[in-house]
Amino acid sequence: MNSRARYPPPGMGGGGGRGSGIPNQNLSGSYQQRNANNHNNSQMPNNQNNNNNYPNYYPNQPPQQQWLRRNQLTSESLVDEVEKTVQSEAVDSSSQDWKDQLKIPPPDTRFRTEDVTATKGNEFEDYFLKRELLMGIYEKGFERPSPIQEESIPIALTGSDILARAKNGTGKTAAFCIPALEKIDQDNNAIQVVILVPTRELALQTSQVCKELGKNLKVQVMVTTGGTSLKDDIMRLYQPVHLLVGTPGRILDLAKRGICVLKDCSMLIMDEADKLLSPEFQPSVQQLIHFMPANRQILMFSATFPVTVKDFKDRFLHKPYVINLMDELTLKGITQYYAFVEERQKVHCLNTLFSKVRLSPEACSSHFHRWYALTCLLTASNQPVNYLL
Ligand SMILES: Nc1ncnc2c1ncn2[C@@H]1O[C@H](COP(=O)(O)OP(=O)(O)OP(=O)(O)O)[C@@H](O)[C@H]1O
Known part of the structure; x- marks a missing residue:
């Protein structure tokens, strides 16, 4: 079974990348820092x-202390500081200009x-x-x-x-x-x-x-x-x-x-x-x-x-x-199963499975050797199927 795709591709209902969709089961999407x-x-x-996107001038000091340091600056360095601020604001505003014109x-x-x-x-x-x-x-x-x-x-x-x-x-x-x-x-x-x-x-x-x-x-x-x-x-x-x-x-x-x-x-x-x-x-x-x-x-x-x-x-x-970034092989939100069978038992095994469970269209990929036979089988058994080549 192929378990690809986290970002759904534009215009599709829940697949992504070169792969398949994400069944809406066992989904756990809370934000979390990676280990x-x-x-x-x-x-x-x-x-x-x-x-954060801002330079940290005094990295070891909490924010209040940074304010104190700034107030203690000499008038000369204050001018420099003001010039830098004006320059960075100029850069910021031009950076806003190009962003405003993007076709997002x-x-x-x-x-x-x-x-x-x-x-x-x-x-x-x-x-x-x-x-x-x-x-x-x-x-x-x-x-x-x-x-x-x-x-x-x-x-x-x-x-x-x-x-x-x-x-x-x-x-x-x-x-x-x-x-x-x-x-x-x-x-x-x-x-x-x-x-x-x-x-x-x-x-x-x-x-x-x-x-x-x-x-x-x-x-x-x-x-x-x-x-x-x-x-x-x-x-x-x-x-x-x-x-x-x-x-x-x-x-x-x-x-x-x-x-x-x-x-x-x-x-x-x-x-x-x-x-x-x-x-x-x-x-x-x-x-x-x-x-x-x-x-x-x-x-x-x-x-x-x-x-x-x-x-x-x-x-x-x-x-x-x-x-x-693969501590586990399976994408979150997808449960994979496998059946260990002999080559000649595969079609029969699938047929039995399909008569009992309804699979999502993307669940079977071309990694199956005989994808064409499989597709015919799925279609004949009235199962939804997508081709993943
Ligand atoms: N930073 C991002 N923000 C939003 N969407 C993204 C981002 N990066 C990639 N995507 C979208 O996520 C989908 C999957 O990306 P991509 O095909 O690059 O993944 P992949 O890991 O190469 O997958 P596969 O190996 O299956 O091809 C694509 O539709 C892509 O446009």
Whole structure:
């Protein structure tokens, strides 16, 4: 059973990400601080724990004492202080101007569980992102970073390698697209970021997120995957490309032909890293890395950390910052069951189950080997069904 999705996608009644809906059962959505021990903090950026947006000039003193200190300032320093205040108000008012002009979609009022609400209270503005990028973020309807975004964005911006584990549908895609877009130099006509994914569908979705978040930037995004015209991709690569999203085999093919030049690619992102490190893809991924500069940054996102991921991390990542937001596998609000049966008993077992329980449309994913047979079975048994490919 697939238990993806915390943030429901726009326009849908309760699903999200690349995955399914959230049954309205066992929901517990109260706001709660995340346990500080659930990730491995090898480095902390300066603004990581700064939950208010105002500079704390005298951090060790309570607010009343700060007022006293200010009253004791000399007249000269008072002038400086006033000038600073005027300047910061000028910045604030211009920052209000651009915010007022944003086309923000209506707020998403649907229920969210702790998988996305248990944040530290960071704001996207805490990360000093380019204004055009901030505009794209807000215009996509994101108000505040989700937990995985709070953990990854500031670390990725420092240039550190990351190995991150978070549940599906909790905002992983934006967690790596935002720092990638921030780091790209739009005036450098070269591929600076590669996002590797295991499937064409995921490549298209990811590039769409990059385009939406970066719609006010001049970043050129290209998708390239197997199963499409190589000639078209070659033609496209004669045009500027800053961010390349694709599957390993095709990108490697283009790199070997000398058409996809990766010598300036300083960031490699691996989404669904566990799948990218399966025997099918791993040799291509490893070869690809050799086309990139030695000091490239690698961000790996994966729902599971099998031994292949660990081995790869040990070989290719430099002192990675490890983020683990998956103390438990199942998303909150979802109960999963499994039946251990022989292959030949599966259909019969499902039929029996369906005659007794009514499942939500998204409950069965294509991870079942014979999704088509299953879909026919569900339809024939009058069960609602969605295709999850
Ligand atoms: N900070 C945010 N605020 C509001 N919505 C968000 C935020 N970040 C992501 N989302 C939305 O949440 C949904 C799920 O995000 P996303 O697809 O990035 O999750 P994911 O962890 O990559 O999931 P999956 O692995 O299933 O693709 C999307 O509709 C996305 O637009």
